[in-house]
Amino acid sequence: MSRWAPARRRRLLDAGRVLIRRPSGAVGLGITVALVVVAAAAPVLAPHSPSTQFTDGLTSFGAPVGPSRQFLLGTDALGRDLLSRLIFGLRNTLQVAVAANLIASVIGVAVGGIAGYFGGWLDALMMRLTEVLLAVPAILLAGFLALVTQPSPTSLVLIIAGVNWYYLARIVRGEVIAIRVREFVEAAVVAGAGPWRILVTHVLRQVWSLVFVYMTLQFSTTAIFVASMSFVGIGIQPPTPSLGNLIADGSQYLTSVPRLAIIPGVLLAVAVLGFNLLGDSLRDALAVRD
């Protein structure tokens, strides 16, 4: 790479190199990429449809059949192929988690940026709002909102985003307050740039690596959150498979067919581990402090 490359790009490439050289970073990246590929290619990869109830999927007593060549992980209590439900469950869970996480990050950066940069009553109002929200468990608030809305994937994404933006908002606000008083911001003011332009092009630009790392780490939290919501019955609604309702359905048969609850949980844990390893390594590689 040429030594005249822009400093910013060089920094990114350096960070990428640091990331891959560490074993935990490489493993985290590997797991994440693999899961995203599986989720994206679910219709191709899944051996069966996730909702077909096979007549040969249940024993003559009506119990799920164990792993076989036809059903690699066996079937569930309704005679559906567990592996196919797992692959589609992963896809549905990740879709909701990614979308919700993106929206939550946009809200967090916007609220934190505006509150930190403009200060005054706007800042006071927004910070009091986050304090109120922080005193209610997010999953309980999500349940409350689930009562208000008709259950649909879109409302689910909005609900999850709606209860997961305030930590990031407070972090971004703190950073913006520190950046606001730096010389280059004063220079931009003197040069005649308007406040919005300064906020977006100068100040928020400085927090991107922090936001990026936070998003990666938050991704695992969101995935668990989506699954927990399904588990208590306010998330992705059956018969659509998700990792959470696969575990919830399986928990009904914990003592007779334990694999139904255990296998989806292992997949969820592996996914979360991957996102965590990746996020931790990114934080070190981009030298973001806690």
Place this chain on the structure above:
Amino acid sequence: MIRFVTRRTIGGVGVLWGIATLVFVIAYVIPINPARVIAGRSAPRAVVESIYRQLGLDHPVWVQYGDYLGRLVHGNLGESYATNQPVSQALLQRLPYTVELVLLGVLGEVIIGVGLALVAAARRGSRWDDFASVVAMLGLTLPTFWLGLLLLYIFAFVLPIFPLGGVDQSTWVVLPALSIAFTGAGVYTRMGRASLLEALSEDYIRTARAKGASHRRALVGHALRNAMRPIVTMAGLDLATLMGGVLVTEQVFGIPGLGTLAWTAILQNDLPMLEGVVLVIGVVIVVTTILIDIVYAWLDPRVRVTGSK
């Protein structure tokens, strides 16, 4: 100190008012007609309308808001749409289970977390340090409710030591508290290790060591005391997340606490009951946060003056 406590109490009341208002706003925009829920699906229109007026739902929104705040101040949380039981009575019945689980969960969390942090910091870079960080990572990785199912399968079914859910036996709290403690401990291990190592590099540790204190004494007697402060702060900030985990875990173990009450209320469109759960948990969190702040200010006089940490 009195000024500090007063200031924090007023702030806490403000947050509670905020929660009450939030609950009111959400409940107000709900597209469900409470009168219809109470009367039942097949009730005649006239009955629904009379219940509607009885609930004061025909009044303007600010009158409803005023009535609502007035009721709350008097501790009246209304009656369940599903069972007609006073909400406050239901909450009082369920609260002890949740509180017991939370207290033991937090205790376990801090003991496991700080214990592992001590082991890691005492032998930095050793196998013990690696072990602690792997356990911490596992805790952060495993979803609490799934770990609960796993513990239930292993320690209640395969090895029938603990009850398979429910609260009939006195040992009911062990497995749910363990799943909360284990998944929550990771954060404390990481943070405790970092702040212990930071404290160990301070001058006062060198002084203590120079004066003949053993490594163990320097670590436990001196470094740990300072490292405990961020841990206390963390425990305070973490409360809402912890409560969320407890509410979900109750569902796994069939514990009749506030969580089970809330999830049932959602299925039944039982709005007053759900409002009650949100408010009572808000009160618990706000009061605990204030208590932690007061303990913190008592430990560290600097906080009292600047009011921030």
